[in-house]
Amino acid sequence: MSKTILVVAEHRGGALRQVTYEAIQAATLSSTENDQLHVAVIGHPLDSLTESLSSIGAEKIHLIDHPDLQQYNPEAYLAAVMQVIDASNPDGIILGHTAIGRDLAPMISAKIDAGQISDVTNIENIDDQVVFTRPIYAGKAFEKKVFQSSPWVVTIRPNNIPGADSSGGKAEIEHFEYAKPASLRTVIKDVVRNTSGKVDLSEAKIVVSGGRGVKSADGFKPLQELADVLGGAVGASRGACDADYCDYSLQIGQTGKVVTPEVYIACGISGAIQHVAGMSQSKVIVAINKDPEAPIFNIADYGIVGDLFEVVPLLTEEFQKVLG
Amino acid sequence: MEIYVILKQTFDTEEKIIIEDDNVSEDGVQYVINPYDEYAVEEAIQKREEVGGNVYVIAVGPERTSEALRTALAMGADEAVLISDERIGSDENIISKVLASYLSSQKVDLILGGYFSVDNGAGQVAIRLAQLLDIPHVGSITKLNINDDKATADRDAEGDLEQIEVILPAVFTAQQGLNELRYPSLPGIMKAKRKPLQQLTIDDLDIEESELTPKTARTALSLPPQKEAGQILKGETIEQVKVLVEKLRQDAKVL
Ligand SMILES: Cc1cc2nc3c(=O)[nH]c(=O)nc-3n(C[C@H](O)[C@H](O)[C@H](O)COP(=O)(O)OP(=O)(O)OC[C@H]3O[C@@H](n4cnc5c(N)ncnc54)[C@H](O)[C@@H]3O)c2cc1C
Ligand SMILES: Cc1cc2nc3c(=O)[nH]c(=O)nc-3n(C[C@H](O)[C@H](O)[C@H](O)COP(=O)(O)OP(=O)(O)OC[C@H]3O[C@@H](n4cnc5c(N)ncnc54)[C@H](O)[C@@H]3O)c2cc1C
Numbered sequence: 379m380s381k382t383i384l385v386v387a388e389h390r391g392g393a394l395r396q397v398t399y400e401a402i403q404a405a406t407l408s409s410t411e412n413d414q415l416h417v418a419v420i421g422h423p424l425d426s427l428t429e430s431l432s433s434i435g436a437e438k439i440h441l442i443d444h445p446d447l448q449q450y451n452p453e454a455y456l457a458a459v460m461q462v463i464d465a466s467n468p469d470g471i472i473l474g475h476t477a478i479g480r481d482l483a484p485m486i487s488a489k490i491d492a493g494q495i496s497d498v499t500n501i502e503n504i505d506d507q508v509v510f511t512r513p514i515y516a517g518k519a520f521e522k523k524v525f526q527s528s529p530w531v532v533t534i535r536p537n538n539i540p541g542a543d544s545s546g547g548k549a550e551i552e553h554f555e556y557a558k559p560a561s562l563r564t565v566i567k568d569v570v571r572n573t574s575g576k577v578d579l580s581e582a583k584i585v586v587s588g589g590r591g592v593k594s595a596d597g598f599k600p601l602q603e604l605a606d607v608l609g610g611a612v613g614a615s616r617g618a619c620d621a622d623y624c625d626y627s628l629q630i631g632q633t634g635k636v637v638t639p640e641v642y643i644a645c646g647i648s649g650a651i652q653h654v655a656g657m658s659q660s661k662v663i664v665a666i667n668k669d670p671e672a673p674i675f676n677i678a679d680y681g682i683v684g685d686l687f688e689v690v691p692l693l694t695e696e697f698q699k700v701l702g
Numbered sequence: 703m704e705i706y707v708i709l710k711q712t713f714d715t716e717e718k719i720i721i722e723d724d725n726v727s728e729d730g731v732q733y734v735i736n737p738y739d740e741y742a743v744e745e746a747i748q749k750r751e752e753v754g755g756n757v758y759v760i761a762v763g764p765e766r767t768s769e770a771l772r773t774a775l776a777m778g779a780d781e782a783v784l785i786s787d788e789r790i791g792s793d794e795n796i797i798s799k800v801l802a803s804y805l806s807s808q809k810v811d812l813i814l815g816g817y818f819s820v821d822n823g824a825g826q827v828a829i830r831l832a833q834l835l836d837i838p839h840v841g842s843i844t845k846l847n848i849n850d851d852k853a854t855a856d857r858d859a860e861g862d863l864e865q866i867e868v869i870l871p872a873v874f875t876a877q878q879g880l881n882e883l884r885y886p887s888l889p890g891i892m893k894a895k896r897k898p899l900q901q902l903t904i905d906d907l908d909i910e911e912s913e914l915t916p917k918t919a920r921t922a923l924s925l926p927p928q929k930e931a932g933q934i935l936k937g938e939t940i941e942q943v944k945v946l947v948e949k950l951r952q953d954a955k956v957l
Contacts, residue, residue, distance in 0.1 A: 450859070453838060477859035481841045484794075484826040488833035493795055493917025496824040509921060515821055518719040519726065522922040530917075563838040563869040567854065570863040578860065583956040608957065619878075626844070626879040627861035632715050632820050633737050633878060640954045652715045658929055662953045664946065670934070679932035680949055682942050692943040700947060701957070 380412035384468035385436070386459060387419045388478060392426040394434075396581050397474035397534070399541030402434060404472050404534050406542065407501040408508045416440060417549070418462040420455055422448040428551065435542055436549045440466065444556035449566045450478050456485045457559045463490065465554070468529060475533040476580070487531045494531040495523050499538040499638075516632035516655035536581045537638050572625070577611040579628065584610030585639045587630060587657070590617035591646015591667065591686055598624055600690045601645055607697050613637065613657075615647045631656035643693075645686040649674025666690065703755030703848070704808070705746045707779065708801055708815040708828060709739035711763055711770035715820055721923055735770045738816025741876035744883050745846060746814050747778040753848055755811070756780045760804065762790060762797050768899060775894035776886030782899040789904055793916035794822075798830035803909040804902070806835060812853070813873040817842045832873035839873035840866050844880050 383405040388395040398417075405415050415436045419427060424443040431439050440462040446454055459482065463471070471486060473479035475497045487494040499520075500511035509522050510532060579585065586605040588598050598612065605612045613635070614628040630637055632652040642660035647653060649665070649672055657663070658677055665678035666686050675681045682689050713719075714732040721727065735743065746757045759774040760783040761767045771782035785800055805813070813835075815828035832839035844863075845856035848870075857864040858877045886894070904914070935942040951957050 449864070452841075477842075477862070480825050481829065484829035485833050487795070487826065488798065488830040491795075493793070494824070494826055495918055496794075496826060513926075514823060515713065515717075515719050515726075516823065517926060519721065520924050520926060521920050522924075523918050523920050525917065526915075526919055527917045563872070564840075565867045567865040567867055569865075572863060573861040576861075580860065584954075625861065626877070627858050629878065640956045641950060651718070655715075659926060662950065663929070663932075664950070675934060676931045677929040679953070680946055681932065681934040682939075682946065683934060684939055684942070688939060689943060692940060693946065696943050696947045697957075700951065 380414060381409065381469040382414045382416055382466055383409050383470040383472065384416045384418055384462065384466055386471065386473045386479070386482070387417050388474055388476060389419070389421060389427055394427060394430055395474070396541055397476060397536040399544065400536065400539045401472045401474055401534055402436070402542040404498070404501055404532065404539050405470070407503070407539070408470055408472070408532070414438070416466050416468065418442070418459055420447055420458045430544060432549050432551065433547070434544050434549065435547060438466070439549045439551045440554060441551060442554045442556050446558060447556065449569055451562065451564055451566050452481055452485060453559060453562050453564045455482055456489065458556055459486060460489065461554050461557055470529065471531045473533050475535045479533045483531050483533045490529055492529045492531045493525050493527055494533070495525070496533045498532050498534045501539065513636065517636055517659055518655050535636070535638070577605070577609065579611045579613055580635055580637060582611035582637070583639050584608045584641045585613045585637055585660070586610055586643045586645065587613035587615065587647060588618050588623070588645050589615035589647030590621055592618055592623055595623045597687070600687065600694065604643070604690055604694045604697070607694050607701065610639070615650070615653050617647070644674050644678070645690055647674055648672050649677065703749065703753050703811045705749055705755055705757045705812045705814065706805060706808070706810055707739065707742045707746045707757065707759045707774065708813065708831065709743065709759055709761050709770060709774060710736045710816070710819050711761065711767045712736040712819055712821045719925065721925060724923055726923070733766060733769065735773055736816050736819045738818065738820070738876050738878070740883055741878065741880045742814035742816055743774045743777055743779060744881045745876060746812070748881060749812065749846070749848060758783065760801065761785070762800050768901070771899055772894050773886060775897045775899070776890040777884060778890065781897060783902060784899065785902045785907070787903040789911065789914055791914055791916040793918055794824045794826035794830065795917050796914055798827045798834060799909060799913050800904070800907065801827070801831050802834035803907045805831070807908070810871050812848070812870060815873065815875050817875045817877050828873055828875045837871050837873060838868040839875070840868060841875045842877040843874050844877050846874060846880070
């Protein structure tokens with residue numbers, strides 16, 4: 379019997395987020411041949427998305443476009459996504475493990491009484507069973523999990539499952555009239571976009587990270603310059619956050635974000651176990667530290683023993699030369 | 703104001719993970735209050751100091767969890783409840799139903815929890831609980847203000863800041879930066895010994911045993927491949943930088 383898998387899309391600045399292509403791929407990996415792939419898109423305005431959506435490889439796109447949905451509001455988004463769920467009756471629902479997905483997925487799971495596997499980094503089919511891999515203890519260990527009931531909900535960690543290439547077919551697009559809940563108990567008063575124009579830390583291919591060795595908020599400037607040249611994002615250790623050199627939203631580690639970029643450049647970070655948990659699965663790790671005994675060198679692919687304020691600007695300059 | 707904190711006991715973040723017989727070994731492990739839940743306890747105490755009322759800390763877990771609850775009492779919480787029962791499966795869905803079953807019979811104005819647990823890290827329990835109790839929630843907060851029957855909170859959304867107002871009762875999950883933690887004082891620790899810590903089993907709750915079947919199961923557990931120390935570059939700084947750029951361009955397709 380064919381099943382339906384529903385991906386809840388995310389978009390930003392009028393374009394689909396990379397994690398949505400990864401979620402589509404995740405849906406393909408969790409389905410068998412005859413399964414139907416549906417995509418729910420919620421927000422406002424959505425006009426600019428229809429083209430990229432129609433070729434995303436889904437059978438059906440469910441659009442709910444309403445001014446009330448311009449900002450993420452948990453109750454409003456749950457109501458909207460439930461309209462799609464009621465209409466499409468999915469067996470599986472996949473979201474990104476992002477600010478929205480982390481918030482919305484458990485609401486959906488409780489609402490439809492589903493099991494949920496969060497923060498999935500790999501999906502495989504073993505003996506006809508779909509098996510989900512996820513980190514525990516912030517990546518100090520990994521577990522494989524399966525569902526014992528249906529429907530099910532999964533959130534996927536950005537940057538781990540390769541994105542589907544948008545080539546497939548022409549999806550049928552269905553517009554829903556947003557059925558606004560009678561009373562919302564949640565009101566979004568204001569949204570301050572600190573991140574607009576910047577590369578998202580959890581999706582970044584390159585992360586330049588600063589620790590207490592950066593010494594001040596100004597000390598992050600050379601790191602930002604390097605990140606800009608590389609098209610990457612800036613992260614931080616808790617040492618730097620605690621010292622108020624930067625915002626906690628940049629913190630990487632066991633009590634911060636876990637990142638898995640292609641290249642992680644740790645500047646003035648000692649390499650405490652809690653920090654390492656959040657970045658050790660990066661593909662290539664570079665450490666710049668003036669202390670040759672710093673534990674970060676034990677996990678770095680390349681290390682430079684030196685003063686970050688000398689090394690980082692030189693790196694920026696050198697990359698500028700070779701990248702043009 | 704009746705303030706509830708849901709908290710979990712977790713491994714100290716300093717602990718290395720050792721796998722034994724397909725399980726994470728608990729031998730000699732130090733336990734702490736889940737770091738995010740510590741912020742929740744602190745916030746609850748601060749709110750009680752502001753608006754009056756009581757702070758209750760509640761946990762579902764094995765017997766050892768009572769240590770974490772005692773610590774919260776020593777920080778200043780008033781009462782603790784431990785729901786401990788072998789029949790409770792270890793699944794976010796079940797834990798949230800057990801908590802909901804207990805809390806739905808209490809008068810609740812405010813529930814605080816953590817953004818996620820630093821061990822299992824699903825980030826589901828608190829939000830599921832809000833949904834099961836049919837009350838609103840704000841996840842990952844860095845600021846909380848109570849104004850009578852409403853609360854406003856700052857939510858950290860991947861670096862963006864959302865200011866959200868909700869009608870109470872509501873659930874909030876604590877992000878780092880919410881407050882400065884206090885540590886238990888000696889008098890606090892002495893006093894905590896006499897504060898009520900009630901222990902319950904599922905027989906004390908209104909919950910069907912059929913609700914306690916996990917919807918997910920673990921099939922394997924493994925450690926990540928050990929990262930090998932690489933090379934420390936040598937020579938003049940500028941030479942090292944040039945070599946590094948070269949190496950990175952070989953290794954990483956994105957450059
Ligand atoms: C419950 C708990 C949770 C935690 N969670 C996290 C977490 O999620 N993430 C996290 O990062 N930490 C976390 N920590 C903190 C962690 O234990 C460390 O304290 C922290 O990572 C240290 O930050 P740091 O490396 O920047 O600072 P330090 O350890 O002080 O290291 C600074 C480094 O900079 C180097 N340095 C100084 N000047 C220069 C220079 N000019 N050039 C080059 N190098 C220089 C020094 O040699 C040193 O190695 C947690 C701790 C606890 C207790
Ligand atoms: C008998 C028994 C044994 C258990 N043994 C273990 C064990 O060895 N290892 C383990 O990791 N877990 C254990 N648990 C707890 C349970 O497995 C987890 O709490 C549950 O799966 C929650 O998932 P999570 O940790 O991802 O929490 P998340 O969903 O990430 O937690 C988010 C927030 O919800 C709240 N919360 C989460 N869990 C609880 C809880 N149990 N009680 C109160 N508030 C909570 C906290 O505020 C937390 O910050 C046990 C539970 C029982 C009943």
